[in-house]
Amino acid sequence: MKFSIPLLLTLTSFLVVSCHKKQESNTLKVGVMAGRESDLINLVAKIAQEKYGIKVEVVTFSDYAIPNTALNDGSIDLNVFQHQPYLEAQIKNRSYPLVAVGKTFIFPIAGYSQKIHHLSEIKDHSKIAIPNDPSNLARALLLLQKQGLITLKEGGTGTSTTVDVISNTKNLSIIELDAAQLPRSLQDVDIAVINTGYASEINLMPTRDGLFIEEKDSPYVNLIVARENNQDSKLVKDFVKAYQSPEVLEEAQKLFPGSVIQGW
Numbered sequence: 001m002k003f004s005i006p007l008l009l010t011l012t013s014f015l016v017v018s019c020h021k022k023q024e025s026n027t028l029k030v031g032v033m034a035g036r037e038s039d040l041i042n043l044v045a046k047i048a049q050e051k052y053g054i055k056v057e058v059v060t061f062s063d064y065a066i067p068n069t070a071l072n073d074g075s076i077d078l079n080v081f082q083h084q085p086y087l088e089a090q091i092k093n094r095s096y097p098l099v100a101v102g103k104t105f106i107f108p109i110a111g112y113s114q115k116i117h118h119l120s121e122i123k124d125h126s127k128i129a130i131p132n133d134p135s136n137l138a139r140a141l142l143l144l145q146k147q148g149l150i151t152l153k154e155g156g157t158g159t160s161t162t163v164d165v166i167s168n169t170k171n172l173s174i175i176e177l178d179a180a181q182l183p184r185s186l187q188d189v190d191i192a193v194i195n196t197g198y199a200s201e202i203n204l205m206p207t208r209d210g211l212f213i214e215e216k217d218s219p220y221v222n223l224i225v226a227r228e229n230n231q232d233s234k235l236v237k238d239f240v241k242a243y244q245s246p247e248v249l250e251e252a253q254k255l256f257p258g259s260v261i262q263g264w
Helices: 004-025 036-052 066-072 084-094 134-146 179-185 196-200 235-242 248-257
Strands: 027-033 055-061 080-081 098-103 110-112 127-131 165-167 173-177 191-194 222-227
Touching: 004 027, 027 036, 027 084, 027 235, 036 055, 036 235, 036 248, 055 066, 066 084, 066 098, 066 222, 080 084, 080 235, 084 098, 084 134, 084 222, 098 235, 110 134, 127 134, 127 179, 134 191, 165 173, 173 179, 173 235, 179 191, 179 196, 191 196, 222 235
Parallel strands: 027 055, 027 080, 127 173, 127 191
Antiparallel strands: 080 222, 098 222, 110 191
């Protein structure tokens, strides 16, 4: 049987492309923020290679706005950097076809105090300082509600503000401050709700020093996120298994001592 030159070229091109796809079929590009989180992903990549034969290419970012854009346009296959409220806002505002496929860790926000040692000691008209940026403001209010200190309208959401406080039986004074100022406010208030990053600057660890702390069921657990069109991929599911492994948990506790909670 004879083939024309154009047909042979077409068949050759097809075979080259097919082989290329086959070679790349075990590869996942995973986006993370630069820093200790990318160090953790390097261990996940090693486990994914050894246990599941997955080649993980780690792509680091320094701008929180970019990883979802890159996932949406196919530049990466997964990202690991955001919690559920942030993902939901991105989907709502940008119509991204993204979906959470697994949970990783909570870097918890916690309540700290230099004046009391147990929540039962809090008195009427006590002062509680919380972060004033929208995301962490709602997060702090939800945490206060979980402690039974306040009640939020309709149970609260990721966009709740102090206007949504419908019950405050101890008449607590809730003071909104810039997140970076919260550690310094501890001497002036009864409780300050502080993000882990800022708490660590004054040697506070949430799991060791927190008067109360976010728990495993917090909506602010960080996520492994895929697109709707690849969420059921075996590669994606195996990557999640690699991430949610005892070795990764142990490494996270070393990288973020006293400041990380297992989310799965």
